[in-house]
Amino acid sequence: MTVTTTTTTTTLAPRPPEPARLGRPTVLARSLRAEWTKLRSVRSTYGSLLATVVVTVGIAALFAWAIVAGEEPDAATATAVDLANIGIAFGQFGLLALAALAITNEFATGSIRTTLAATPSRSAVLAAKAAVVGAVSFAGGFVATALAMLAAAPILGTGTGDLLGVSARSGAALALTSLVVLGLGTVLRSTAGTITTAVAVLFAPVIVGGLVSNKIVTTVLDYLPADLAGVLSAGSGEPYGPGLAALVLGAWAVAALAAGVLALHRRDS
Protein backbone atom coordinates (compact mmCIF):
# COMPACT_ATOMS: atom_id res chain seq x y z
CA MET A 1 0.00 0.00 0.00
CA THR A 2 1.25 3.41 -0.82
CA VAL A 3 0.58 6.43 1.26
CA THR A 4 0.14 9.70 -0.53
CA THR A 5 0.55 12.91 1.32
CA THR A 6 -0.99 16.11 0.16
CA THR A 7 0.55 19.38 1.08
CA THR A 8 -0.83 22.86 0.69
CA THR A 9 1.44 24.74 -1.53
CA THR A 10 0.78 28.45 -1.89
CA THR A 11 0.01 29.00 1.70
CA LEU A 12 3.52 30.11 2.45
CA ALA A 13 3.21 33.57 3.90
CA PRO A 14 4.37 36.23 1.47
CA ARG A 15 7.97 36.92 2.22
CA PRO A 16 9.51 40.37 2.11
CA PRO A 17 10.95 40.84 -1.35
CA GLU A 18 14.71 40.89 -1.72
CA PRO A 19 16.34 41.15 1.66
CA ALA A 20 19.67 41.99 0.08
CA ARG A 21 20.41 43.70 -3.20
CA LEU A 22 21.81 41.32 -5.73
CA GLY A 23 24.84 42.26 -7.73
CA ARG A 24 24.88 42.42 -11.50
CA PRO A 25 26.96 39.23 -11.82
CA THR A 26 24.22 37.25 -10.04
CA VAL A 27 21.53 38.66 -12.32
CA LEU A 28 23.62 37.80 -15.38
CA ALA A 29 24.44 34.29 -14.15
CA ARG A 30 20.75 33.59 -13.51
CA SER A 31 19.83 34.99 -16.91
CA LEU A 32 22.41 32.67 -18.48
CA ARG A 33 20.83 29.63 -16.84
CA ALA A 34 17.39 30.77 -17.96
CA GLU A 35 18.43 31.38 -21.57
CA TRP A 36 20.33 28.09 -21.72
CA THR A 37 17.21 26.28 -20.46
CA LYS A 38 15.14 28.00 -23.13
CA LEU A 39 17.56 27.19 -25.94
CA ARG A 40 17.99 23.52 -25.04
CA SER A 41 14.26 22.92 -24.55
CA VAL A 42 13.09 23.59 -28.11
CA ARG A 43 13.61 21.12 -30.88
CA SER A 44 14.49 23.77 -33.49
CA THR A 45 17.87 24.21 -31.75
CA TYR A 46 18.84 20.63 -32.61
CA GLY A 47 17.37 20.98 -36.10
CA SER A 48 19.47 24.07 -36.76
CA LEU A 49 22.65 22.36 -35.54
CA LEU A 50 21.93 19.30 -37.65
CA ALA A 51 21.18 21.41 -40.73
CA THR A 52 24.48 23.27 -40.40
CA VAL A 53 26.50 20.08 -39.99
CA VAL A 54 24.74 18.15 -42.79
CA VAL A 55 24.87 20.99 -45.32
CA THR A 56 28.50 21.87 -44.53
CA VAL A 57 29.75 18.30 -44.70
CA GLY A 58 27.55 17.46 -47.68
CA ILE A 59 28.73 20.35 -49.81
CA ALA A 60 32.39 19.78 -48.93
CA ALA A 61 32.08 16.09 -49.81
CA LEU A 62 30.22 16.75 -53.09
CA PHE A 63 32.87 19.24 -54.16
CA ALA A 64 35.61 16.79 -53.29
CA TRP A 65 34.03 14.11 -55.48
CA ALA A 66 33.56 16.56 -58.33
CA ILE A 67 37.24 17.55 -58.14
CA VAL A 68 38.44 13.96 -58.05
CA ALA A 69 36.21 13.21 -61.07
CA GLY A 70 37.93 16.08 -62.90
CA GLU A 71 34.76 18.09 -63.28
CA GLU A 72 36.12 21.18 -61.53
CA PRO A 73 39.32 22.09 -63.37
CA ASP A 74 39.28 25.63 -61.84
CA ALA A 75 39.38 24.16 -58.35
CA ALA A 76 41.74 21.30 -59.05
CA THR A 77 44.20 22.52 -56.41
CA ALA A 78 41.55 23.01 -53.68
CA THR A 79 42.41 21.58 -50.26
CA ALA A 80 40.15 20.09 -47.61
CA VAL A 81 40.32 23.45 -45.80
CA ASP A 82 39.00 25.28 -48.88
CA LEU A 83 36.14 22.83 -49.30
CA ALA A 84 35.16 23.04 -45.63
CA ASN A 85 35.07 26.82 -45.95
CA ILE A 86 32.80 26.59 -49.01
CA GLY A 87 30.60 24.17 -47.07
CA ILE A 88 30.26 26.39 -44.02
CA ALA A 89 29.40 29.40 -46.24
CA PHE A 90 26.16 27.59 -47.01
CA GLY A 91 25.80 25.55 -43.84
CA GLN A 92 26.03 28.63 -41.59
CA PHE A 93 22.42 29.59 -42.35
CA GLY A 94 21.09 26.85 -40.09
CA LEU A 95 22.76 28.38 -37.07
CA LEU A 96 22.11 31.94 -38.20
CA ALA A 97 18.39 31.07 -38.29
CA LEU A 98 18.79 29.77 -34.73
CA ALA A 99 20.35 33.08 -33.68
CA ALA A 100 17.48 35.01 -35.27
CA LEU A 101 14.77 32.79 -33.76
CA ALA A 102 16.30 33.01 -30.27
CA ILE A 103 14.93 36.55 -30.07
CA THR A 104 12.34 36.95 -32.86
CA ASN A 105 10.34 33.99 -31.53
CA GLU A 106 9.92 35.83 -28.25
CA PHE A 107 8.49 38.82 -30.07
CA ALA A 108 6.23 36.61 -32.19
CA THR A 109 4.75 34.75 -29.21
CA GLY A 110 4.74 37.68 -26.79
CA SER A 111 6.96 35.75 -24.39
CA ILE A 112 9.42 38.67 -24.49
CA ARG A 113 7.10 40.26 -21.92
CA THR A 114 7.41 37.24 -19.64
CA THR A 115 11.19 37.37 -20.08
CA LEU A 116 11.51 41.09 -19.35
CA ALA A 117 9.08 40.92 -16.44
CA ALA A 118 11.28 38.21 -14.92
CA THR A 119 14.55 40.00 -15.76
CA PRO A 120 13.99 43.75 -16.11
CA SER A 121 17.65 44.32 -16.98
CA ARG A 122 17.53 44.44 -20.78
CA SER A 123 21.30 44.28 -21.05
CA ALA A 124 21.44 41.13 -18.89
CA VAL A 125 18.78 39.42 -21.03
CA LEU A 126 20.55 40.17 -24.31
CA ALA A 127 24.03 39.44 -22.92
CA ALA A 128 22.78 36.04 -21.72
CA LYS A 129 21.17 35.28 -25.07
CA ALA A 130 24.39 36.34 -26.82
CA ALA A 131 26.45 34.03 -24.63
CA VAL A 132 24.35 30.92 -25.21
CA VAL A 133 23.73 31.60 -28.92
CA GLY A 134 27.42 32.41 -29.42
CA ALA A 135 28.51 29.25 -27.62
CA VAL A 136 26.15 27.00 -29.59
CA SER A 137 27.16 28.65 -32.89
CA PHE A 138 30.84 28.23 -32.08
CA ALA A 139 30.37 24.57 -31.22
CA GLY A 140 28.21 23.96 -34.29
CA GLY A 141 30.64 25.77 -36.61
CA PHE A 142 33.61 23.94 -35.09
CA VAL A 143 32.07 20.48 -35.43
CA ALA A 144 30.66 21.11 -38.92
CA THR A 145 34.01 22.38 -40.22
CA ALA A 146 35.99 19.57 -38.61
CA LEU A 147 33.66 16.89 -40.02
CA ALA A 148 33.70 18.55 -43.45
CA MET A 149 37.52 18.45 -43.51
CA LEU A 150 37.55 14.86 -42.29
CA ALA A 151 35.09 13.94 -45.06
CA ALA A 152 36.78 15.85 -47.87
CA ALA A 153 40.43 14.93 -47.17
CA PRO A 154 40.16 11.17 -47.84
CA ILE A 155 38.17 11.80 -51.02
CA LEU A 156 40.83 14.23 -52.27
CA GLY A 157 43.50 11.84 -51.06
CA THR A 158 45.24 14.57 -49.03
CA GLY A 159 45.72 15.32 -45.36
CA THR A 160 43.33 17.54 -43.43
CA GLY A 161 45.90 20.16 -42.55
CA ASP A 162 45.41 22.21 -39.37
CA LEU A 163 42.11 20.59 -38.36
CA LEU A 164 41.69 22.21 -34.93
CA GLY A 165 42.94 25.66 -35.91
CA VAL A 166 40.73 25.89 -38.99
CA SER A 167 37.69 24.54 -37.13
CA ALA A 168 38.20 26.98 -34.25
CA ARG A 169 38.53 29.97 -36.60
CA SER A 170 35.48 28.86 -38.53
CA GLY A 171 33.50 28.40 -35.30
CA ALA A 172 34.58 31.84 -34.11
CA ALA A 173 33.53 33.45 -37.38
CA LEU A 174 30.13 31.80 -37.21
CA ALA A 175 29.67 32.72 -33.53
CA LEU A 176 30.42 36.39 -34.20
CA THR A 177 28.14 36.44 -37.25
CA SER A 178 25.39 34.87 -35.12
CA LEU A 179 25.73 37.71 -32.63
CA VAL A 180 25.32 40.24 -35.45
CA VAL A 181 22.11 38.43 -36.45
CA LEU A 182 20.91 38.27 -32.82
CA GLY A 183 21.37 42.04 -32.45
CA LEU A 184 19.67 42.61 -35.79
CA GLY A 185 16.72 40.42 -34.74
CA THR A 186 16.33 42.37 -31.50
CA VAL A 187 16.05 45.60 -33.47
CA LEU A 188 13.85 44.26 -36.29
CA ARG A 189 11.68 41.89 -34.20
CA SER A 190 10.25 39.96 -37.17
CA THR A 191 11.68 36.54 -38.04
CA ALA A 192 11.20 36.92 -41.78
CA GLY A 193 12.65 40.43 -41.78
CA THR A 194 15.68 39.37 -39.78
CA ILE A 195 16.49 36.30 -41.87
CA THR A 196 15.94 38.21 -45.12
CA THR A 197 18.21 41.02 -43.97
CA ALA A 198 20.82 38.56 -42.72
CA VAL A 199 20.87 36.69 -46.04
CA ALA A 200 21.03 40.00 -47.94
CA VAL A 201 23.91 41.30 -45.83
CA LEU A 202 25.79 37.99 -46.05
CA PHE A 203 25.20 37.15 -49.71
CA ALA A 204 24.92 40.61 -51.30
CA PRO A 205 28.66 41.30 -51.03
CA VAL A 206 29.38 38.11 -52.94
CA ILE A 207 26.94 39.04 -55.71
CA VAL A 208 27.53 42.80 -55.81
CA GLY A 209 31.28 42.31 -55.50
CA GLY A 210 31.26 40.25 -58.67
CA LEU A 211 29.42 42.95 -60.62
CA VAL A 212 30.88 46.22 -59.37
CA SER A 213 34.52 47.24 -59.49
CA ASN A 214 34.17 50.72 -57.98
CA LYS A 215 36.94 51.16 -55.40
CA ILE A 216 34.72 52.66 -52.71
CA VAL A 217 32.06 49.96 -53.09
CA THR A 218 34.56 47.10 -52.91
CA THR A 219 36.25 48.68 -49.89
CA VAL A 220 32.91 48.91 -48.09
CA LEU A 221 32.13 45.29 -49.01
CA ASP A 222 35.50 44.22 -47.60
CA TYR A 223 34.45 45.36 -44.17
CA LEU A 224 30.94 43.86 -44.10
CA PRO A 225 30.44 40.78 -41.89
CA ALA A 226 30.46 38.31 -44.80
CA ASP A 227 33.98 39.12 -46.04
CA LEU A 228 35.29 39.48 -42.49
CA ALA A 229 33.91 36.05 -41.58
CA GLY A 230 35.36 34.64 -44.79
CA VAL A 231 38.87 35.90 -44.03
CA LEU A 232 38.62 34.75 -40.42
CA SER A 233 37.55 31.23 -41.49
CA ALA A 234 40.16 30.98 -44.24
CA GLY A 235 42.92 32.20 -41.94
CA SER A 236 44.30 34.58 -44.55
CA GLY A 237 43.01 37.23 -46.92
CA GLU A 238 43.09 40.66 -48.45
CA PRO A 239 43.33 43.49 -47.46
CA TYR A 240 43.58 42.38 -43.82
CA GLY A 241 44.56 39.26 -41.94
CA PRO A 242 42.39 37.01 -39.72
CA GLY A 243 43.31 38.92 -36.54
CA LEU A 244 41.99 42.23 -37.79
CA ALA A 245 39.01 40.44 -39.36
CA ALA A 246 38.09 38.98 -35.95
CA LEU A 247 38.40 42.41 -34.35
CA VAL A 248 36.24 44.19 -36.92
CA LEU A 249 33.66 41.38 -36.95
CA GLY A 250 33.63 41.54 -33.14
CA ALA A 251 32.97 45.27 -33.40
CA TRP A 252 30.02 44.54 -35.70
CA ALA A 253 28.64 42.09 -33.14
CA VAL A 254 29.06 44.55 -30.27
CA ALA A 255 27.43 47.34 -32.29
CA ALA A 256 24.46 45.13 -33.29
CA LEU A 257 23.94 43.94 -29.71
CA ALA A 258 24.23 47.48 -28.34
CA ALA A 259 21.57 48.59 -30.83
CA GLY A 260 19.44 45.67 -29.60
CA VAL A 261 19.79 46.67 -25.93
CA LEU A 262 18.95 50.25 -26.81
CA ALA A 263 15.85 49.10 -28.71
CA LEU A 264 14.74 46.95 -25.74
CA HIS A 265 15.20 49.94 -23.44
CA ARG A 266 13.45 52.50 -25.56
CA ARG A 267 10.59 50.44 -26.94
CA ASP A 268 7.40 49.36 -25.27
CA SER A 269 7.26 45.59 -25.09
Place this chain on the structure above:
Amino acid sequence: MIELQGLTKRYGSTVAVDDLSFQVRPGKVTGFLGPNGAGKSTSMRVVLGLDRPTAGQALVDGRPYRQLREPLRAVGALLEAGAVHPRRSAHHHLLALAHSNGIARSRVEEVLGLVGLDHVAGRRAGAFSLGMRQRLGIAAALLGDPGIVMFDEPVNGLDPDGIRWVRGLVRGLAAEGRTVFVSSHLMSEMEDTADHLVVIGRGRLVADAPIGEVIAGSSHTVTRVRTPSARQLGRLLAPGAGSVRQESDTVLLVSGLSTDEIGDLAYAGGIRLHELTLHSASLEEAYLELSRHHLDYGTSQLERKGA
Protein backbone atom coordinates in the same frame (compact mmCIF):
# COMPACT_ATOMS: atom_id res chain seq x y z
CA MET B 1 1.28 47.57 -2.62
CA ILE B 2 0.95 48.94 -6.14
CA GLU B 3 0.86 52.67 -6.58
CA LEU B 4 0.15 54.73 -9.70
CA GLN B 5 1.04 58.40 -9.55
CA GLY B 6 -0.34 60.66 -12.28
CA LEU B 7 0.29 57.93 -14.81
CA THR B 8 -0.17 58.99 -18.42
CA LYS B 9 0.54 56.89 -21.49
CA ARG B 10 0.17 58.19 -25.02
CA TYR B 11 0.63 56.21 -28.21
CA GLY B 12 1.06 58.86 -30.88
CA SER B 13 -2.04 61.01 -30.57
CA THR B 14 -4.03 58.34 -28.72
CA VAL B 15 -4.20 58.74 -24.96
CA ALA B 16 -4.41 55.23 -23.48
CA VAL B 17 -4.02 56.24 -19.83
CA ASP B 18 -4.73 59.78 -18.68
CA ASP B 19 -3.33 61.07 -15.37
CA LEU B 20 -4.26 57.94 -13.44
CA SER B 21 -3.56 57.79 -9.69
CA PHE B 22 -4.60 55.09 -7.26
CA GLN B 23 -3.20 52.56 -4.80
CA VAL B 24 -3.79 48.84 -4.58
CA ARG B 25 -3.51 47.68 -0.99
CA PRO B 26 -2.62 44.31 0.51
CA GLY B 27 -5.02 41.86 2.11
CA LYS B 28 -7.90 42.36 -0.27
CA VAL B 29 -8.94 41.75 -3.84
CA THR B 30 -8.98 44.92 -5.87
CA GLY B 31 -10.98 44.67 -9.07
CA PHE B 32 -9.81 46.72 -12.03
CA LEU B 33 -12.88 47.44 -14.12
CA GLY B 34 -13.43 49.16 -17.40
CA PRO B 35 -14.63 48.43 -20.91
CA ASN B 36 -12.23 46.94 -23.44
CA GLY B 37 -9.78 49.62 -24.49
CA ALA B 38 -10.17 51.62 -21.27
CA GLY B 39 -6.45 51.32 -20.50
CA LYS B 40 -6.40 48.41 -18.02
CA SER B 41 -3.77 46.31 -19.81
CA THR B 42 -1.66 49.37 -20.61
CA SER B 43 -1.63 50.36 -16.93
CA MET B 44 -0.58 46.84 -15.95
CA ARG B 45 2.21 46.79 -18.54
CA VAL B 46 3.52 50.10 -17.18
CA VAL B 47 3.49 48.66 -13.64
CA LEU B 48 5.68 45.79 -14.92
CA GLY B 49 8.13 48.18 -16.57
CA LEU B 50 7.23 46.84 -20.00
CA ASP B 51 5.78 50.09 -21.35
CA ARG B 52 7.35 53.42 -20.52
CA PRO B 53 4.94 56.00 -19.12
CA THR B 54 4.67 59.31 -20.96
CA ALA B 55 4.29 61.02 -17.59
CA GLY B 56 3.94 59.99 -13.96
CA GLN B 57 5.09 56.66 -12.58
CA ALA B 58 4.06 53.30 -11.23
CA LEU B 59 5.65 51.85 -8.09
CA VAL B 60 5.59 48.38 -6.55
CA ASP B 61 6.38 48.33 -2.85
CA GLY B 62 7.61 51.89 -3.31
CA ARG B 63 10.03 51.17 -6.14
CA PRO B 64 9.92 51.26 -9.93
CA TYR B 65 9.62 47.69 -11.25
CA ARG B 66 12.76 47.92 -13.37
CA GLN B 67 14.83 48.37 -10.19
CA LEU B 68 13.75 44.97 -8.79
CA ARG B 69 16.45 42.33 -9.03
CA GLU B 70 14.19 39.36 -8.22
CA PRO B 71 10.88 40.72 -9.54
CA LEU B 72 9.12 37.34 -9.60
CA ARG B 73 9.42 37.19 -5.81
CA ALA B 74 7.75 40.61 -5.52
CA VAL B 75 5.12 40.62 -8.27
CA GLY B 76 3.48 37.70 -10.07
CA ALA B 77 1.71 38.77 -13.21
CA LEU B 78 -0.58 37.08 -15.70
CA LEU B 79 -0.72 39.36 -18.70
CA GLU B 80 -1.81 37.24 -21.61
CA ALA B 81 -2.32 33.56 -22.03
CA GLY B 82 -0.23 31.96 -24.71
CA ALA B 83 2.85 34.13 -24.33
CA VAL B 84 4.86 30.93 -24.36
CA HIS B 85 7.03 29.32 -27.03
CA PRO B 86 4.56 26.82 -28.53
CA ARG B 87 7.20 24.07 -28.78
CA ARG B 88 8.52 24.42 -25.24
CA SER B 89 7.02 22.24 -22.52
CA ALA B 90 5.18 23.77 -19.59
CA HIS B 91 7.89 22.39 -17.31
CA HIS B 92 10.77 24.00 -19.20
CA HIS B 93 8.90 27.29 -19.57
CA LEU B 94 8.56 27.53 -15.79
CA LEU B 95 12.06 26.16 -15.17
CA ALA B 96 13.63 28.94 -17.27
CA LEU B 97 11.62 31.52 -15.31
CA ALA B 98 12.64 29.92 -12.01
CA HIS B 99 16.33 30.03 -12.98
CA SER B 100 16.06 33.70 -13.92
CA ASN B 101 15.06 34.62 -10.35
CA GLY B 102 17.02 32.04 -8.41
CA ILE B 103 13.90 30.08 -7.50
CA ALA B 104 14.32 26.42 -6.54
CA ARG B 105 13.54 23.80 -9.19
CA SER B 106 11.16 22.05 -6.78
CA ARG B 107 8.88 25.09 -6.85
CA VAL B 108 8.19 24.38 -10.56
CA GLU B 109 6.59 21.03 -9.74
CA GLU B 110 4.77 22.67 -6.85
CA VAL B 111 3.05 25.37 -8.91
CA LEU B 112 2.28 22.92 -11.73
CA GLY B 113 0.43 20.80 -9.17
CA LEU B 114 -1.25 23.85 -7.75
CA VAL B 115 -2.82 24.84 -11.07
CA GLY B 116 -3.59 21.24 -12.01
CA LEU B 117 -1.14 20.91 -14.89
CA ASP B 118 1.24 18.38 -13.32
CA HIS B 119 -0.01 15.58 -15.57
CA VAL B 120 0.78 17.57 -18.74
CA ALA B 121 4.02 19.20 -17.53
CA GLY B 122 6.04 17.56 -20.30
CA ARG B 123 3.68 18.46 -23.11
CA ARG B 124 4.48 21.41 -25.32
CA ALA B 125 2.51 24.52 -24.52
CA GLY B 126 1.36 24.92 -28.12
CA ALA B 127 -0.92 21.90 -27.67
CA PHE B 128 -2.64 23.46 -24.65
CA SER B 129 -6.20 24.76 -24.70
CA LEU B 130 -6.80 28.41 -23.85
CA GLY B 131 -7.86 27.38 -20.36
CA MET B 132 -4.68 25.35 -19.83
CA ARG B 133 -2.55 28.24 -21.05
CA GLN B 134 -4.32 30.51 -18.54
CA ARG B 135 -3.45 28.01 -15.82
CA LEU B 136 0.18 27.93 -17.02
CA GLY B 137 0.25 31.73 -16.88
CA ILE B 138 -1.12 31.65 -13.34
CA ALA B 139 1.49 29.02 -12.40
CA ALA B 140 4.20 31.38 -13.69
CA ALA B 141 2.72 34.23 -11.66
CA LEU B 142 2.79 32.15 -8.45
CA LEU B 143 6.30 30.77 -9.08
CA GLY B 144 8.11 33.30 -6.88
CA ASP B 145 5.49 33.18 -4.11
CA PRO B 146 5.05 36.94 -4.58
CA GLY B 147 3.43 39.39 -2.19
CA ILE B 148 1.66 41.06 -5.09
CA VAL B 149 -0.29 39.29 -7.82
CA MET B 150 -1.68 41.00 -10.87
CA PHE B 151 -4.00 39.10 -13.19
CA ASP B 152 -5.23 40.60 -16.47
CA GLU B 153 -8.58 39.02 -17.36
CA PRO B 154 -7.75 35.70 -15.67
CA VAL B 155 -11.04 33.96 -16.40
CA ASN B 156 -10.90 34.50 -20.16
CA GLY B 157 -11.29 31.15 -21.86
CA LEU B 158 -11.96 29.24 -18.63
CA ASP B 159 -14.91 26.90 -18.17
CA PRO B 160 -17.25 27.38 -15.18
CA ASP B 161 -15.11 25.05 -13.07
CA GLY B 162 -12.01 27.03 -13.94
CA ILE B 163 -13.75 30.31 -13.17
CA ARG B 164 -14.73 29.04 -9.75
CA TRP B 165 -11.17 27.86 -9.22
CA VAL B 166 -9.69 31.28 -10.10
CA ARG B 167 -12.20 32.99 -7.82
CA GLY B 168 -11.19 30.75 -4.90
CA LEU B 169 -7.50 31.21 -5.65
CA VAL B 170 -7.79 34.99 -5.81
CA ARG B 171 -9.76 35.14 -2.55
CA GLY B 172 -7.26 32.80 -0.90
CA LEU B 173 -4.26 34.88 -1.99
CA ALA B 174 -5.85 38.02 -0.54
CA ALA B 175 -6.71 36.19 2.68
CA GLU B 176 -3.00 35.35 3.02
CA GLY B 177 -2.30 39.07 3.11
CA ARG B 178 -1.16 39.52 -0.45
CA THR B 179 -1.97 42.46 -2.69
CA VAL B 180 -4.32 41.12 -5.36
CA PHE B 181 -5.15 43.18 -8.44
CA VAL B 182 -7.48 41.58 -10.99
CA SER B 183 -8.77 43.19 -14.16
CA SER B 184 -11.97 42.31 -15.90
CA HIS B 185 -14.52 43.80 -18.25
CA LEU B 186 -17.14 41.48 -16.71
CA MET B 187 -18.90 43.11 -13.77
CA SER B 188 -20.66 39.96 -12.66
CA GLU B 189 -17.25 38.34 -12.14
CA MET B 190 -16.11 41.11 -9.80
CA GLU B 191 -19.29 41.16 -7.78
CA ASP B 192 -18.39 37.82 -6.19
CA THR B 193 -14.64 38.34 -5.99
CA ALA B 194 -13.55 41.91 -5.32
CA ASP B 195 -13.50 43.85 -2.05
CA HIS B 196 -12.44 47.09 -3.63
CA LEU B 197 -12.95 48.51 -7.11
CA VAL B 198 -10.90 50.74 -9.33
CA VAL B 199 -13.04 51.70 -12.33
CA ILE B 200 -11.51 53.41 -15.33
CA GLY B 201 -12.88 54.58 -18.64
CA ARG B 202 -10.99 56.10 -21.55
CA GLY B 203 -7.86 55.96 -19.43
CA ARG B 204 -9.31 58.09 -16.65
CA LEU B 205 -10.26 57.17 -13.10
CA VAL B 206 -14.03 56.82 -12.70
CA ALA B 207 -14.24 55.30 -9.22
CA ASP B 208 -11.86 54.04 -6.53
CA ALA B 209 -13.93 52.74 -3.63
CA PRO B 210 -14.97 49.66 -1.65
CA ILE B 211 -17.42 47.60 -3.66
CA GLY B 212 -20.21 48.23 -1.11
CA GLU B 213 -19.81 51.96 -1.53
CA VAL B 214 -19.95 51.74 -5.30
CA ILE B 215 -23.21 49.81 -5.09
CA ALA B 216 -24.70 52.02 -2.36
CA GLY B 217 -23.86 55.12 -4.35
CA SER B 218 -25.82 53.98 -7.36
CA SER B 219 -29.21 55.56 -8.07
CA HIS B 220 -30.32 51.99 -8.74
CA THR B 221 -29.89 51.33 -5.02
CA VAL B 222 -33.28 52.54 -3.76
CA THR B 223 -35.25 52.28 -0.56
CA ARG B 224 -38.93 51.58 -0.88
CA VAL B 225 -40.85 53.46 1.81
CA ARG B 226 -44.55 52.83 2.44
CA THR B 227 -46.29 55.39 4.60
CA PRO B 228 -49.76 56.94 4.84
CA SER B 229 -48.09 60.40 4.66
CA ALA B 230 -46.09 59.90 1.50
CA ARG B 231 -46.30 63.48 0.21
CA GLN B 232 -45.27 64.91 3.58
CA LEU B 233 -42.34 62.49 4.00
CA GLY B 234 -41.23 63.20 0.44
CA ARG B 235 -40.84 66.90 1.24
CA LEU B 236 -38.92 66.01 4.39
CA LEU B 237 -36.46 63.69 2.62
CA ALA B 238 -35.94 65.69 -0.58
CA PRO B 239 -33.13 68.02 0.65
CA GLY B 240 -30.81 65.17 1.69
CA ALA B 241 -31.72 62.50 -0.81
CA GLY B 242 -30.33 61.80 -4.26
CA SER B 243 -33.83 61.42 -5.61
CA VAL B 244 -37.32 60.88 -4.25
CA ARG B 245 -39.97 59.43 -6.49
CA GLN B 246 -43.58 58.95 -5.49
CA GLU B 247 -44.71 55.64 -6.91
CA SER B 248 -48.27 55.76 -5.54
CA ASP B 249 -50.27 57.56 -2.86
CA THR B 250 -48.49 55.59 -0.16
CA VAL B 251 -45.13 54.52 -1.69
CA LEU B 252 -41.88 56.50 -2.15
CA LEU B 253 -38.70 55.31 -3.84
CA VAL B 254 -35.69 57.03 -2.28
CA SER B 255 -32.07 56.93 -3.37
CA GLY B 256 -29.03 58.51 -1.75
CA LEU B 257 -30.18 58.00 1.84
CA SER B 258 -29.65 54.96 4.01
CA THR B 259 -32.59 53.19 5.67
CA ASP B 260 -31.30 54.48 9.02
CA GLU B 261 -31.40 58.06 7.83
CA ILE B 262 -34.89 57.70 6.36
CA GLY B 263 -36.19 56.08 9.53
CA ASP B 264 -34.66 58.76 11.74
CA LEU B 265 -36.00 61.61 9.60
CA ALA B 266 -39.48 60.08 9.60
CA TYR B 267 -39.35 59.66 13.37
CA ALA B 268 -38.22 63.27 13.82
CA GLY B 269 -41.10 64.44 11.59
CA GLY B 270 -43.62 62.29 13.45
CA ILE B 271 -44.44 60.22 10.36
CA ARG B 272 -45.47 56.57 10.63
CA LEU B 273 -43.70 54.06 8.38
CA HIS B 274 -45.34 50.81 7.26
CA GLU B 275 -42.47 49.51 5.21
CA LEU B 276 -38.80 50.31 4.73
CA THR B 277 -37.06 48.01 2.21
CA LEU B 278 -33.61 48.37 0.63
CA HIS B 279 -33.18 47.24 -2.99
CA SER B 280 -29.45 47.13 -3.77
CA ALA B 281 -28.31 47.79 -7.30
CA SER B 282 -26.30 45.07 -8.98
CA LEU B 283 -22.67 45.91 -9.60
CA GLU B 284 -23.50 45.87 -13.28
CA GLU B 285 -26.12 48.60 -12.82
CA ALA B 286 -23.81 50.66 -10.64
CA TYR B 287 -20.98 50.27 -13.11
CA LEU B 288 -23.06 51.16 -16.17
CA GLU B 289 -24.33 54.26 -14.41
CA LEU B 290 -20.78 55.32 -13.52
CA SER B 291 -19.68 54.74 -17.07
CA ARG B 292 -22.60 56.71 -18.45
CA HIS B 293 -21.75 59.68 -16.28
CA HIS B 294 -18.08 59.67 -17.10
CA LEU B 295 -17.76 58.32 -20.58
CA ASP B 296 -19.43 59.41 -23.72
CA TYR B 297 -17.56 56.57 -25.41
CA GLY B 298 -18.95 53.86 -23.13
CA THR B 299 -22.46 55.24 -23.27
CA SER B 300 -22.73 55.56 -27.01
CA GLN B 301 -21.37 52.05 -27.43
CA LEU B 302 -23.85 50.58 -25.00
CA GLU B 303 -26.75 52.46 -26.51
CA ARG B 304 -25.84 51.37 -29.97
CA LYS B 305 -25.79 47.81 -28.76
CA GLY B 306 -29.19 48.21 -27.15
CA ALA B 307 -30.79 49.83 -30.19
